Amino acid sequence: MKIPTNILDVYLLYSEWIKAQYPSDRAKRIIQETRSAFQHFLIFGLGYNKYPAGRKMTQVEAQAAYEYMAKIPISSLSSLDQAISKGFILTKASSTSQKTYGGRIKQLIAWGEDQYWWTREEELPVKDRYRYSPKIRKDKSQYNEKHLTERNYVYSTYQLAPEETSPMLEAEFVQFYKFLREPQWPGRLSQAISESSSKTYLKHLRLILGWLHRYQKVPLSDLSLNLLVPKITEDVLEDLSEDERHKLWQQHQAKFDNLLCNYFQFLREVMLSFSPGTKKFKMNAFLALAKFQYHTEIDHINDYKKIPIIKTIYRHSSNVRKENKQWESQKRSSVNLSKKWPQVISTKTALSTVRLQILEPLRLECRFKYQNLHLRDGNAIAASIQRYLMWSFLADIPARRQEEYRSLQVALFCPIDRPSEVPPDGLYQPLPPAEARKKNRDGSFQDNFIYKTYVYQNIYYESGIWILDIQSYKTSNFYGPQSIKVPNREFNDGTCLYDYIERHLYGWYLEENRDQKGQWLTPGRICFNPKSINNQFGSFGYFFIQPLTGSGYDSNSFNAVVNTAAYRLSGVSITPHIMRLIWATWAYQVGLTDQQRESLAYAMGHDIKTMLELYEKCTPDEKRRPIEEVIDAVLFNDLSTVNTDKNNDSESKLENFYQEISQLPKHQLQQVILQLQKP
Numbered sequence: 001m002k003i004p005t006n007i008l009d010v011y012l013l014y015s016e017w018i019k020a021q022y023p024s025d026r027a028k029r030i031i032q033e034t035r036s037a038f039q040h041f042l043i044f045g046l047g048y049n050k051y052p053a054g055r056k057m058t059q060v061e062a063q064a065a066y067e068y069m070a071k072i073p074i075s076s077l078s079s080l081d082q083a084i085s086k087g088f089i090l091t092k093a094s095s096t097s098q099k100t101y102g103g104r105i106k107q108l109i110a111w112g113e114d115q116y117w118w119t120r121e122e123e124l125p126v127k128d129r130y131r132y133s134p135k136i137r138k139d140k141s142q143y144n145e146k147h148l149t150e151r152n153y154v155y156s157t158y159q160l161a162p163e164e165t166s167p168m169l170e171a172e173f174v175q176f177y178k179f180l181r182e183p184q185w186p187g188r189l190s191q192a193i194s195e196s197s198s199k200t201y202l203k204h205l206r207l208i209l210g211w212l213h214r215y216q217k218v219p220l221s222d223l224s225l226n227l228l229v230p231k232i233t234e235d236v237l238e239d240l241s242e243d244e245r246h247k248l249w250q251q252h253q254a255k256f257d258n259l260l261c262n263y264f265q266f267l268r269e270v271m272l273s274f275s276p277g278t279k280k281f282k283m284n285a286f287l288a289l290a291k292f293q294y295h296t297e298i299d300h301i302n303d304y305k306k307i308p309i310i311k312t313i314y315r316h317s318s319n320v321r322k323e324n325k326q327w328e329s330q331k332r333s334s335v336n337l338s339k340k341w342p343q344v345i346s347t348k349t350a351l352s353t354v355r356l357q358i359l360e361p362l363r364l365e366c367r368f369k370y371q372n373l374h375l376r377d378g379n380a381i382a383a384s385i386q387r388y389l390m391w392s393f394l395a396d397i398p399a400r401r402q403e404e405y406r407s408l409q410v411a412l413f414c415p416i417d418r419p420s421e422v423p424p425d426g427l428y429q430p431l432p433p434a435e436a437r438k439k440n441r442d443g444s445f446q447d448n449f450i451y452k453t454y455v456y457q458n459i460y461y462e463s464g465i466w467i468l469d470i471q472s473y474k475t476s477n478f479y480g481p482q483s484i485k486v487p488n489r490e491f492n493d494g495t496c497l498y499d500y501i502e503r504h505l506y507g508w509y510l511e512e513n514r515d516q517k518g519q520w521l522t523p524g525r526i527c528f529n530p531k532s533i534n535n536q537f538g539s540f541g542y543f544f545i546q547p548l549t550g551s552g553y554d555s556n557s558f559n560a561v562v563n564t565a566a567y568r569l570s571g572v573s574i575t576p577h578i579m580r581l582i583w584a585t586w587a588y589q590v591g592l593t594d595q596q597r598e599s600l601a602y603a604m605g606h607d608i609k610t611m612l613e614l615y616e617k618c619t620p621d622e623k624r625r626p627i628e629e630v631i632d633a634v635l636f637n638d639l640s641t642v643n644t645d646k647n648n649d650s651e652s653k654l655e656n657f658y659q660e661i662s663q664l665p666k667h668q669l670q671q672v673i674l675q676l677q678k679p
Helices: 007-021 024-045 059-071 074-091 095-112 167-181 195-214 242-269 276-293 301-306 308-329 350-364 378-395 402-406 497-506 524-528 555-570 576-589 594-603 608-616 620-639 644-662 666-677
Strands: 408-411 448-456 459-470 482-485 508-510 519-522 532-535 538-542
Touching (some): 007 059, 007 074, 024 059, 024 074, 024 095, 074 095, 167 195, 242 276, 242 308, 301 308, 350 378, 350 555, 350 576, 378 402, 378 497, 378 519, 378 555, 378 576, 402 408, 459 497, 555 576, 576 594, 594 608
Parallel strands (some): 408 448
Antiparallel strands (some): 448 459, 532 538
């Protein structure tokens, strides 16, 4: 994709869009009529004076018209409707021509108004540049209608619902959850695991139980955890002979084998789920349940491996791991990543492309007035600001896991006495005192906050600074709490990132001149009727609020906001997780040093090995693109100076060179790129 700078660029970009939207015959007709509208009428309204000698343009005349279109700056876009009308008058166009070709220009204008580059801010008076929002397209097609897997139907919901869970089974779930989460549990030899992992295990067990009920016709009253992993105690075995024990275990192992194979067949044939990653989640849940079932029957952690039913689970887990490694080595994926990867602008990285195609348009959509002078609804402005901030946290700073942003809270109370470092007119958003915060059982904090302070790491900030206090995240046990300074990006319209954070939290009041009264443009997040979290020490609320419920976001709803905005603006479904891949890819594309990569990995909440794994998941085209661009820029430029007689030999050498460097390990390939880029 190329950002247009003149009318010809706009026409060519629009033609590519038409080709992607319509069948080839219809697209060809639309493009031909649009070209005729430009060359026979529009350019004359824009000042072109070389009228064709005949009824149709010759090839030379058409080329001259193209060259003139390339000279017309993009600032002329705002006057296309007037220009086409003037062109019709100058060329004495018939009413039929005016209807046909005028309609094509109107269609192009309607398309263009949805593009973030259509209106040039420099055309507006300086005082008005921050006021006008581009038209926000309401695309009828949703991102989730673009199927990323082989499934072409609505996903089947078969999970066991809470209302279907018997009291006995619910009690088993409660005990299992406590076994996973309690700091100490009698007989448990492993460490407690995180809340998110525990809930993931429960979700997959509910899925399997739901399948047993809906597809295997097991009555709800018969469902139990023992049905999934049977518990054979020493009391049951002690009166049996060795052969009888062996036969009993064989029966239960065969039953488990049959259950698991049938369930995996269901995933494969009914759900069309082929990924070993899906099966890995199921096996992890089975293994966690097995350890719960038999934790009273062991004296040492290694004793689990001696229990026959657990041996069977380990065997299946091993097979799934082997299949997963095979997929990784073959670069296979159940999702077509190219449908989730941005269409990268030439000479730019995927990260820069996302910032241009998605982040900046979302920022412009936060403005309060359309160019038809109509004020936007305050709730709509609040939704735009929140959507922009979600993307800002993913594209302005190294993208962390989305649950950190979903769980981000703000304090809804302040100390009565203003802290000495806060200026008299300063805005203060405190970090809650330790006694007010939610804690883990070991006394560490279990919550994440955003706050504003004026003193940070012994440095005084005159205007204050916003900080992300990240205490709870996936790898916090390894890396510990992280305090992240939110950079106050400044924009060319005079606003900065902190303006959007504060408009989101407190609303947006527009102060006019002396002759005009100010007004509230939006009340901010309060218009979503946010629910508060209260304890004896104070009140708290989530930073990001679901407008319809007033509650925080879950994984699916947060994904939906991010994904829908990306699809609307770029035509590609980009998720928060894909943004982590994009940041990792950026690290290798721009040639960060090992120390810089390590710092970026830390900022993203993982290690350098994980960042390399994320990079390995990016699309093959994206991996090849940097070296191909260097080859085009360096080697082909060199070839242009070679004599024609030597071209064939040079092309052969170039092909050999390309084949050789394509086989290099990634770290050596990066060194080659850096060497080629040197003057």
